[in-house]
Amino acid sequence: xxxKAFRPDVDAPEWKGGxxxxxxxxxxxxxxxxxxxxxxxxAVVFGSPDDPAITLKSWSTTAxxxxxxxxxxxxxxxxxxxxxGAPYNSQNSSASQQLGPLKLEYWIGxxxxxxxxxxxxxxxxxxxxxxxxxDKDLAVFQNASASAKTAWLNNYTKAAANMKFLNNQVVxxxxxxxxxxxxxxxxxxxxxxxxxxEALLTGDSFYTTDYTDSLLFxxxxxxxxxxxxxxxxxxxxxxxMNETGSxxxxxxxxxxxxxxxxxxxxxxxxxxxxxxxxxxLLTVGLTLMPFIPGLRSIPRKSKVxxxxxxxxxxxxxxx
Amino acid sequence: MSSFLIGALINLNHPDHxxxxxxxxxxxxxxxxxxxxxxxxxxxxLLPFPGRRRRKENQ
Numbered sequence: 554x555x556x557k558a559f560r561p562d563v564d565a566p567e568w569k570g571g572x573x574x575x576x577x578x579x580x581x582x583x584x585x586x587x588x589x590x591x592x593x594x595x596a597v598v599f600g601s602p603d604d605p606a607i608t609l610k611s612w613s614t615t616a617x618x619x620x621x622x623x624x625x626x627x628x629x630x631x632x633x634x635x636x637x638g639a640p641y642n643s644q645n646s647s648a649s650q651q652l653g654p655l656k657l658e659y660w661i662g663x664x665x666x667x668x669x670x671x672x673x674x675x676x677x678x679x680x681x682x683x684x685x686x687x688d689k690d691l692a693v694f695q696n697a698s699a700s701a702k703t704a705w706l707n708n709y710t711k712a713a714a715n716m717k718f719l720n721n722q723v724v725x726x727x728x729x730x731x732x733x734x735x736x737x738x739x740x741x742x743x744x745x746x747x748x749x750x751e752a753l754l755t756g757d758s759f760y761t762t763d764y765t766d767s768l769l770f771x772x773x774x775x776x777x778x779x780x781x782x783x784x785x786x787x788x789x790x791x792x793x794m795n796e797t798g799s800x801x802x803x804x805x806x807x808x809x810x811x812x813x814x815x816x817x818x819x820x821x822x823x824x825x826x827x828x829x830x831x832x833x834l835l836t837v838g839l840t841l842m843p844f845i846p847g848l849r850s851i852p853r854k855s856k857v858x859x860x861x862x863x864x865x866x867x868x869x870x871x872x
Numbered sequence: 873m874s875s876f877l878i879g880a881l882i883n884l885n886h887p888d889h890x891x892x893x894x895x896x897x898x899x900x901x902x903x904x905x906x907x908x909x910x911x912x913x914x915x916x917x918l919l920p921f922p923g924r925r926r927r928k929e930n931q
Binding site for chain 2: 602785790791794798799801802804814815860
C-alpha cells in the first residue's frame with residue numbers, strides 16, 4: 554500500500570516531543586476574573602452612555618413643524634414609509650432593494666403591513682376620548698370621496714410649505730382643506746402630550762414592546778437625522794461603529810460600515826443589500842478558510858506561530 | 873448625593889473628537905480602543921508566558 558504524501562495545511566504531523574500539563578479551567582477562570590474586574594473598574598471610571606430615547610413626544614415638542622409636516626406626509630402617502638414598498642406596503646417592485654436581478658425585499662413581500670394614513674394618523678386620532686369636533690371631522694374625512702380627499706390634502710400640502718407653530722397651534726393658511734388642518738393640529742397636540750407614543754406602542758401581545766410604528770414615524774421626519782448627524786451616527790459618518798458622547802463604540806463593525814463609504818454602495822439605492830451580500834461572502838470565505846488553498850497557508854507561511862513558540866524553536870535550533 | 877454615587881469619575885458625555893482622512897472617519901475613543909487592542913495583540917505575541925521562569929527552574 555503506497556503511503557500518501559504529507560499535505561502541510563491539511564495533515565497534522567504526529568508529535569514526538571515532550572508534554573507539559575496545562576490547566577485550561579484555571580486559565581479560563583483567571584481570564585473571567587480579570588475581565589470582570591476590568592469591567593467594574595471601567596464602569597466606575599467612565600460610566601456608560603444613557604441618552605434619553607427620542608420619542609414622538611420629545612420630537613413634537615422640540616420640532617413641532619417637522620412633526621406636523623411628517624404627519625401630513627403620512628396622511629397624503631408621500632412619506633418614506635408610505636413609499637418604501639415591501640415589507641411595509643405593496644408599492645412597485647422598483648421601490649424595494651434588490652441585488653442584481655434578485656428582488657429580495659419584493660419576493661419576501663409585505664409582512665409588516667402599514668397604511669401610514671390609518672396607522673399613524675387616523676387610528677390614533679380615533680382613540681382620543683371626548684373630542685366631538687375631531688370625531689365629526691374624522692367621519693367627514695373617512696366618508697369623503699377619493700377626489701375630495703386628494704383635493705383637501707393637495708391644498709393643505711401646498712400651504713404647508715409656510716407652516717408655523719404659534720401659541721401651541723399648527724398654523725397653515727390653507728383654504729378648502731376640509732378636516733385636514735384639525736387632524737394635523739390634533740395629532741401634533743396628541744404627540745406633544747405623549748399620548749401618541751402610547752397609541753402606537755399598543756400591540757396585540759401582553760407586553761407592549763413593539764416600537765416598529767413609532768420608530769418608522771420618527772424616522773420619516775428630519776429631526777432624527779439631525780440628531781444622528783450631530784452625534785456622528787449617520788451611515789456616511791461611519792456611524793455604525795460610533796457611540797453618543799465620547800464613549801468608544803462598536804469598533805468591530807469597521808468593515809461593515811466601511812463598505813457604505815465606497816462606491817457604488819455609498820450612492821446606491823440598493824446599498825444595504827449590497828453591503829449585506831459582501832459581508833456574507835466574506836463570512837463564508839472566513840468560515841471555509843481551512844478548505845481554501847492559499848488562504849489556509851497564511852498562518853504557516855506568515856510564521857507568526859514561531860514568534861509565539863519562539864522558545865521551543867530556539868531550543869530546537871540548539872539541539 | 874445619589875447623582876454623585878451613580879456618576880462616573882470621568883465624564884465622557886460630551887462630543888468626541890474625530891479624525892478624518894479621505895473616506896476614513898474615526899472617533900478618538902475608537903482609535904484609542906483599537907490601539908489598545910493592537911498593543912494587547914503585540915503584547916500577547918512578544919511577552920513571555922507567565923510561569924515560564926518557574927518551569928525553567930523546576931527543570
